[in-house]
Amino acid sequence: MIIGLTGPxxxxxxxxxxxxxKWGYQHVTLSxxxxxxxxxxxxxxxxxxLMGIGQSLREEFGAGVLAKRALEKVKSGGGDKWLIDGxxxxxxxxELRKHSDFVLIANTAPEDLITERIFSRKRSDDTLxxxxxxxxxxxxxxxGEPEDGQQVQKCIDLADYxxxxxxxxEQVEPEFKKLYNQITNQ
Numbered sequence: 513m514i515i516g517l518t519g520p521x522x523x524x525x526x527x528x529x530x531x532x533x534k535w536g537y538q539h540v541t542l543s544x545x546x547x548x549x550x551x552x553x554x555x556x557x558x559x560x561x562l563m564g565i566g567q568s569l570r571e572e573f574g575a576g577v578l579a580k581r582a583l584e585k586v587k588s589g590g591g592d593k594w595l596i597d598g599x600x601x602x603x604x605x606x607e608l609r610k611h612s613d614f615v616l617i618a619n620t621a622p623e624d625l626i627t628e629r630i631f632s633r634k635r636s637d638d639t640l641x642x643x644x645x646x647x648x649x650x651x652x653x654x655x656g657e658p659e660d661g662q663q664v665q666k667c668i669d670l671a672d673y674x675x676x677x678x679x680x681x682e683q684v685e686p687e688f689k690k691l692y693n694q695i696t697n698q
Contacts, residue, residue, distance in 0.1 A: 513696070514586065516608050517597035518667040519619035520649055521559075522629040524677035525597060527684040528619055532595045534685075535692070540585045542578035542598035545569070559648065566600070567661050575603030575660035583611065600652070602666045615695055618671035621678055623649060 515532065519525050533539055546566045550557050555565065569577050582596045599605060599616070608614050621629075627645050650656075654663040668674070675691050677684060 513592065514594045514596060514608065514611050514614045515695075516599050516605070516614060516616040517595065517619060518599040518605075518616065518664060518671060519677075520621070520626060520652055520664055522626045522633065523619050523621040524629070524681075524684060525619045527681055528617075528675065528677070528688055529595060529597055531685040531688055532692075535593075537593045537595040538586075538589055538591050539595045539597070540582050540589075542582055542596065542600070542604065544585075545578050545581045563651070563662060567658075570601065570603075570660045575601050576607035579604035579607035583607065586611075599667055601660065601663050602670060603660065605667060605670050615673070616667075616671045617691070617695075618668040618674045619677050620668060620674055621676070625678060 515537065517525055517528060529539060543562065543566075546562050546569065547557055549565050549569060550562060553565070555561050566578065578601075579596070579599070586594045586596070596608065599608070605616060608616070623646065626649060627642055630645050631640060652662045653665040654661075657663060673691060673695060675688055677688075679687055
């Protein structure tokens, strides 16, 4: 099984990723290809820069390029339990759905909660200006972006399952386990 994970920044995806890794999933993120390209170009790995590089890769190689590269890693890595996260464009989903055992989960949270999480996590590349956070979030969701750019809302709309990640971090794993059991029929 390949589980795909999409959702906005600071929606709690990392906590879901850690749970799936605990349950035996190998992990690849579409952002890995973007980070590799940033290093190759000598570009600082900040969110805005990475978004721009992702856009340029999509323009040059097609909107599904990052998913194609992830599936290559899955194929070469072996095993039957994979997690691919960082899905931000519907063309990536189209590529991933070519794998017969693919399921897409949208991890979501309300904008106000996302803003609170960004303020509390204090990552070095996070701004602490609410308007700037909302602008970044809306851009990521697809506002003002080209069709082959960041389109997280469209990805959420295409998900097979949605996990509303609004609970405290300690509650995420047991709540997500309920959805996981439903997906895997356990």
